[in-house]
Structure formats: C-alpha cells, structure tokens
Amino acid sequence: xxRVDSEAITLQRxxxxxxxxxxxxxxxxxxxxxxxxxxxxxxxxxxREHGVAWCRGIQPKELLSMFRGASNGGWDPHExxxxxxxxxxxxxxxxxxxxxxxxxxxxxxxxxxxxxxxYFGDGATSQGDTNEAFNFASVxxxxxxxxxxxxxxxxSEPLERQSRVPIYRxxxxxxxPGVRVDGNDVLACLAVxxxxxxxxxxxxxxxxxxxxTYRMGAHTTNDDPTRYRDKAExxxxxxxxPILRVRRYLEANGLADEAFFTAVDEExxxxxxxxxxxxxxMPDPExxxxxxxxYAEPNVHIDQQRAEFADYLSSFxxxxxxxxx
Amino acid sequence: MGTNLTIGKAINAxxxxxxxxxxxxxxxxxxxxxxxxxxxxxDGLYKDFGADRVIDTPLAESGIVGTAIGMAMRGYxxxxxxxxxxxxxxxxxxxxxxxxKMRRRSAGKLAMPVVMRIPYGGGIGAVEHHSESPEAYFQxxxxxxxxxxxxxxxxxxxxxxxxxxxxxxxxxxxxxRYYEKTEVDTEASIHEVTPLGSARVARPGTDCTLLAYGxxxxxxxxxxxxxxxxxxxxxxxxxxxxxxxxxxxASVKRTGRLVVAHxxxxxxxxxxxxxxxxxxxxxxxLESPVIRVAAFDTPYPQSRLExxxxxxxxxxxxxxxxxxxx
Ligand SMILES: Cc1ncc(C[n+]2csc(CCOP(=O)(O)OP(=O)(O)O)c2C)c(N)n1
Ligand SMILES: [Mg+2]
Numbered sequence: 001x002x003r004v005d006s007e008a009i010t011l012q013r014x015x016x017x018x019x020x021x022x023x024x025x026x027x028x029x030x031x032x033x034x035x036x037x038x039x040x041x042x043x044x045x046x047x048r049e050h051g052v053a054w055c056r057g058i059q060p061k062e063l064l065s066m067f068r069g070a071s072n073g074g075w076d077p078h079e080x081x082x083x084x085x086x087x088x089x090x091x092x093x094x095x096x097x098x099x100x101x102x103x104x105x106x107x108x109x110x111x112x113x114x115x116x117x118x119y120f121g122d123g124a125t126s127q128g129d130t131n132e133a134f135n136f137a138s139v140x141x142x143x144x145x146x147x148x149x150x151x152x153x154x155x156s157e158p159l160e161r162q163s164r165v166p167i168y169r170x171x172x173x174x175x176x177p178g179v180r181v182d183g184n185d186v187l188a189c190l191a192v193x194x195x196x197x198x199x200x201x202x203x204x205x206x207x208x209x210x211x212x213t214y215r216m217g218a219h220t221t222n223d224d225p226t227r228y229r230d231k232a233e234x235x236x237x238x239x240x241x242p243i244l245r246v247r248r249y250l251e252a253n254g255l256a257d258e259a260f261f262t263a264v265d266e267e268x269x270x271x272x273x274x275x276x277x278x279x280x281x282m283p284d285p286e287x288x289x290x291x292x293x294x295y296a297e298p299n300v301h302i303d304q305q306r307a308e309f310a311d312y313l314s315s316f317x318x319x320x321x322x323x324x325x
Numbered sequence: 326m327g328t329n330l331t332i333g334k335a336i337n338a339x340x341x342x343x344x345x346x347x348x349x350x351x352x353x354x355x356x357x358x359x360x361x362x363x364x365x366x367x368d369g370l371y372k373d374f375g376a377d378r379v380i381d382t383p384l385a386e387s388g389i390v391g392t393a394i395g396m397a398m399r400g401y402x403x404x405x406x407x408x409x410x411x412x413x414x415x416x417x418x419x420x421x422x423x424x425x426k427m428r429r430r431s432a433g434k435l436a437m438p439v440v441m442r443i444p445y446g447g448g449i450g451a452v453e454h455h456s457e458s459p460e461a462y463f464q465x466x467x468x469x470x471x472x473x474x475x476x477x478x479x480x481x482x483x484x485x486x487x488x489x490x491x492x493x494x495x496x497x498x499x500x501x502r503y504y505e506k507t508e509v510d511t512e513a514s515i516h517e518v519t520p521l522g523s524a525r526v527a528r529p530g531t532d533c534t535l536l537a538y539g540x541x542x543x544x545x546x547x548x549x550x551x552x553x554x555x556x557x558x559x560x561x562x563x564x565x566x567x568x569x570x571x572x573x574x575a576s577v578k579r580t581g582r583l584v585v586a587h588x589x590x591x592x593x594x595x596x597x598x599x600x601x602x603x604x605x606x607x608x609x610x611l612e613s614p615v616i617r618v619a620a621f622d623t624p625y626p627q628s629r630l631e632x633x634x635x636x637x638x639x640x641x642x643x644x645x646x647x648x649x650x651x
C-alpha cells in the first residue's frame with residue numbers, strides 16, 4: 001500500500017493524476033481495521049482509505065482512476081462491501097448508520113451478524129453529520145463502528161481546533177463506548193476493531209474507535225505542510241512509522257526472515273510497475289458519458305441535451321483538431 | 326496609482342483594507358488562519374491581525390455560518406470563507422432559514438452584515454465537489470445579495486463594498502481565474518468606484534449582447550474578439566442579486582440580441598431568469614430569442630470530461646451563431 005501511495009504521488013507530479021491523497025503513516029490503522037472486517041460487513045470510507053480499499057479487494061487502478069478524473073470511483077459498493085469515497089466531510093457517518101439500521105431490520109444482527117464501519121478523520125468529528133450519526137446510532141443501538149483516524153491534523157488545523165477532549169471520550173456523551181487504540185500498531189488496530197465489530201454484529205450497539213496516528217505526508221498533493229507544522233513533530237512520528245514497527249516486531253519474534261522481506265519488496269516493485277502502466281494507459285471517458293446514469297428513468301432534459309451535444313460534436317468532424325473555427 | 330495584482334491577491338488586499346478600516350471586521354473559516362486559506366486569499370492576515378480576528382474554525386460549515394450570525398448580532402462584520410463551492414451545502418440551513426431572513430423577521434432590528442466568500446466554478450481539474458456553480462440557489466433566495474468578480478479591480482473594491490453592506494452578501498470568487506493579473510487602482514475612493522449592484526459593459530458592441538459573470542467573462546471577451554463577423558457587446562453582470570436590468574436592457578434594446586453564458590446548469594439557472602425578464606422588457610426589440618449557453622443538466626462530471634461540460638469559447642460562439650440564425 002505504501003508503494004501504491006508513493007507511486008501515486010509521483011504520478012500526480014508527472015501530471016497523470018489531478019490529485020492524490022496520501023495515506024502515509026496511517027497504514028496500520030487502515031490495514032488493521034480493514035482486516036477485521038468480514039466479507040459481508042460494509043465499510044463507508046472517507047477519501048484517504050486506500051488501505052481499507054485494498055483489504056476490500058478494490059484494485060489500486062480504480063482509486064487512481066478517480067484521482068485522475070477518469071471516473072467518480074465507479075466500483076460496485078455492494079460487491080466489495082465498500083462504499084464509494086465520500087469527500088464532503090462527515091456525510092458517510094450517517095450513511096453507515098442508516099445502513100446499519102437496515103441491517104437491524106433485516107434481522108441480520110446476531111452471532112453471525114453483519115457489522116458496518118464508518119471511517120472519518122479528527123476534523124470530521126466537528127461536523128454536524130458526524131455527531132448526528134453518533135446519536136442516531138446510539139438511539140437505535142445500530143450495529144455500526146465509528147472508526148476515527150485521528151492523524152492530528154485537518155489540513156492546517158491541529159487537533160486542538162476541533163476538540164478539547166480526546167475524541168474517544170465523545171462517545172460517552174452519546175451513550176456508547178469509546179476506545180483509543182495506538183493507530184500505528186497494526187495488531188492492536190486489528191484486535192480493537194474486531195472486538196468492536198463483534199459487539200456491533202451481536203447486537204451490543206455502536207463503538208467509537210479512535211486510532212491515534214499521524215499524517216506523515218501533506219494533506220494532499222496540493223498542500224504544503226511546512227507552512228503550518230514543525231519538522232520536529234514529523235521527525236518524532238517518523239520514528240513511530242507503523243511499517244517500521246511491524247517489521248521490528250516480526251524480526252524480534254522470529255516471525256519472518258530476510259527472504260520474507262525480500263519477497264515483500266519484490267511484490268511491491270511488481271505492484272508499483274502495474275500501477276504506473278495502468279494509470280498511464282487509462283483511457284479518457286467519452287464526452288457523451290456526461291449524460292450517463294443521472295436518472296434511473298429516461299429524462300427529457302437529459303435526452304434533449306445529449307442529442308444536441310452529439311450534433312454539436314459532430315459539427316466539428318472533419319474540421320481539424322482544434323475544433324470548428 | 327496602480328498596483329499589479331492577481332484576483333486572489335486583490336481580494337486579499339481588499340480584505341486587509343477592510344480590516345484596517347473597521348476593527349469589527351473579522352475572518353472565519355477552515356484553514357484561513359495560519360495557512361492563509363487553501364487558495365491563500367487570507368494570507369498574512371492571521372499574522373498581522375491575530376487569532377481573535379482571523380479565526381481558524383472547527384470543520385463545520387453550519388457552525389461557521391451560524392456563529393457568524395451570532396457575531397453579526399453582537400456588532401461584528403464576519404467574512405466567512407467556505408473552502409470550496411461544494412462544501413457550502415452543510416451551511417444551507419443557516420444561510421437560507423436564518424441569515425437571509427433575519428432582517429425581515431426582526432422587523433429591521435437586526436442587520437446581518439455577513440459576507441460569505443466562496444471559490445466557485447470548474448476548470449481546475451479537481452475531484453468531485455470542488456467545481457460547482459451554486460449561484461442559482463443564492464439568487465433564488467430573498468434576503469441575500471449575490472455578487473461575483475471577474476477581474477482584480479472589481480475583486481479589490483467589491484469585497485470591501487460587500488463588507489460594508491448591511492445585508493448578507495454571497496461573494497463568489499472564480500477560482501480558475503484567481504491568478505489572472507491586471508493593474509488595480511487601489512487609491513480610488515470606495516464611494517466613487519462602480520457600485521456593488523451594477524453591471525459593467527466590458528466591451529462595447531452593436532450587433533449582439535453577450536452576458537457573462539465571474540469565470541465566464543474572460544471566455545465571453547475572447548468570443549467577442551473571435552467573432553469577426555459581428556460586433557458583440559460583452560456585459561459583466563457582476564451582481565446576480567439584484568441584477569442591474571437597466572444596464573442590460575439598454576444594451577439589448579440597441580443590439581436586439583442577447584446570449585447569456587454561465588457555468589451553472591441550464592435549468593433554473595441565472596440565464597433563465599435573465600432571459601424571462603429581458604423578454605418581458607425588450608420584447609419588441611428582440612431579433613431572436615434569448616439564447617442560453619450553460620452547463621448541462623447533469624452533475625459536474627469527473628475532471629477528464631470537464632472541458633466538454635463547461636461552456637467554452639466554441640460553445641459561446643455557437644450560442645452567438647444561434648442568435649444570428651434568426
Ligand atoms: C464539508 C466539507 N468541508 C470542507 C472540506 C474540505 N476539506 C477536505 S479534507 C479537510 C480536512 C479533513 O480533516 P480530517 O477530518 O481530520 O481528515 P484527514 O484529511 O486528516 O484524513 C477539509 C477541511 C470537505 N471536504 N468537506
Ligand atoms: Mg485529520
């Protein structure tokens with residue numbers, strides 16, 4: 001995942017992507033929680049959850065296609081148990097809660113039940129939608145886990161601008177448990193999320209998990225964090241790099257040998273290569289795609305405008321590459 | 326005396342002038358402080374005016390507009406920044422049910438001198454929700470003034486006029502034109518520059534009136550240049566609520582034709598309202614129906630399609646041709 005991320009940043013610099021939102025530093029929180037999900041569970045990501053997407057079987061090229069501007073995501077949320085990325089902060093927490101209320105009504109809560117998870121950031125905890133989601137989930141005892149990746153920054157605003165109490169403590173006021181987990185410890189994230197999901201699926205209601213982590217990169221490729229944060233802070237968190245930590249753990253406990261790490265490196269080289277070629281060879285959508293999938297039923301406005309635009313486009317045919325004039 | 330400024334820098338300079346002029350003026354929004362906003366429009370203000378007057382708010386648009394209303398009741402003149410057009414919507418309730426109606430509800434006892442700055446429009450290759458043109462929602466709402474700028478001079482003066490207005494002003498900033506640069510007369514008097522509610526003839530002509538505002542003014546001027554067969558008058562609408570109809574109808578009565586171009590979607594867009602009004606007032610002068618050139622009635626598409634979606638030079642010229650087909 002880290003390799004996909006660094007390739008994507010390079011592709012953005014080369015003009016192949018319009019934007020990239022790096023997950024650097026948040027891999028443990030995402031892979032740990034993502035691996036805790038069962039197949040039939042449903043995840044509602046924000047826009048940085050590439051690691052969770054990976055766990056849900058979304059190919060990196062589908063993420064790249066969105067950030068290239070070739071699609072709006074486009075994977076089938078039902079097929080993957082992974083909703084589309086949601087950019088308008090906080091919106092998806094309510095969708096997750098409503099989906100969980102549906103799960104309840106389907107009688108799908110129980111020993112082998114279905115759980116729902118909503119991802120969002122520390123900044124998102126300020127948004128009305130997020131707080132309304134907490135309340136709806138609590139009042140309905142909905143089978144949903146709120147997974148907040150507290151990476152300590154919302155673009156340029158540090159956590160203090162969003163919350164005077166630790167985020168996990170917000171849950172108490174809404175009437176459900178909140179836990180903080182070391183978000184750079186992949187096994188802790190796995191264990192805590194699994195327990196929270198199991199609570200939800202067996203009818204014990206929502207949990208807020210605060211994964212305490214750090215955004216090691218810029219907010220997006222458009223951002224310049226040197227304008228608002230100290231290098232010392234970054235250096236401190238670099239030493240807690242989640243991938244470094246899992247590697248140390250595996251080595252210290254004799255759980256992986258040199259050959260394993262070499263194999264991982266080789267695999268990530270292969271993934272990197274695939275990502276690059278797939279991205280560069282991605283075709284642009286056809287102009288008339290603009291009119292697709294706006295309504296379920298035929299629509300006179302759309303039909304008329306599509307027809308007019310098709311005529312307009314064909315008026316340029318044979319007029320040379322620059323258009324009609 | 327002139328200074329060369331981009332639209333973004335001119336708004337910044339205008340904000341600074343307003344803050345210097347009136348200690349009650351303050352900035353609120355996400356990342357407007359230390360960062361100076363994602364487009365740097367509030368750059369330097371936090372450093373010079375401090376955290377009390379340049380407020381990095383929690384990430385909540387309804388909260389931003391709602392607290393700005395309270396600040397206004399307490400005598401302040403908040404200038405709120407909505408980071409991108411697509412993120413206005415969480416603040417829709419506070420804007421439409423509270424901000425717009427407060428004067429009327431309080432029988433004039435409460436003024437709402439709130440300015441809402443919104444970078445808007447497409448053409449920057451962005452992901453979803455960063456390229457919207459929501460002006461029709463605002464124009465449709467009684468109690469709001471809606472203005473938009475197309476050049477640095479207007480950017481500098483109109484932001485200051487908006488801040489001095491006792492009505493809530495939606496101030497739309499054409500984000501893809503932030504970096505357009507021209508000379509700005511910063512020494513003029515705010516009382517002598519073009520009033521906030523006036524349209525401006527950007528290029529005189531005799532055969533057809535072409536209306537545009539915000540990011541489309543430049544495109545309209547290019548179209549007028551490109552059409553060597555006709556003399557096209559370009560009007561920069563500047564204020565979408567109220568609309569300066571006297572300037573527009575005077576032009577249409579001379580030219581007999583009107584084309585309105587905007588990035589907002591066609592149906593129920595500002596062009597529809599202007600077309601209806603001009604038809605009522607200029608019916609006997611019109612040589613052709615009023616033609617609208619707008620975005621299609623679909624959600625803003627992924628960025629690899631936006632060049633087809635946004636009305637460009639060719640689409641505007643096609644609109645002009647349609648007007649001359651009558
Ligand atoms: C409603 C809304 N307002 C503003 C934005 C612009 N914006 C994008 S990301 C971001 C900060 C989000 O911070 P956080 O929730 O901590 O998530 P992170 O980016 O750190 O993962 C902002 C303000 C947005 N996407 N949606
Ligand atoms: Mg954050």
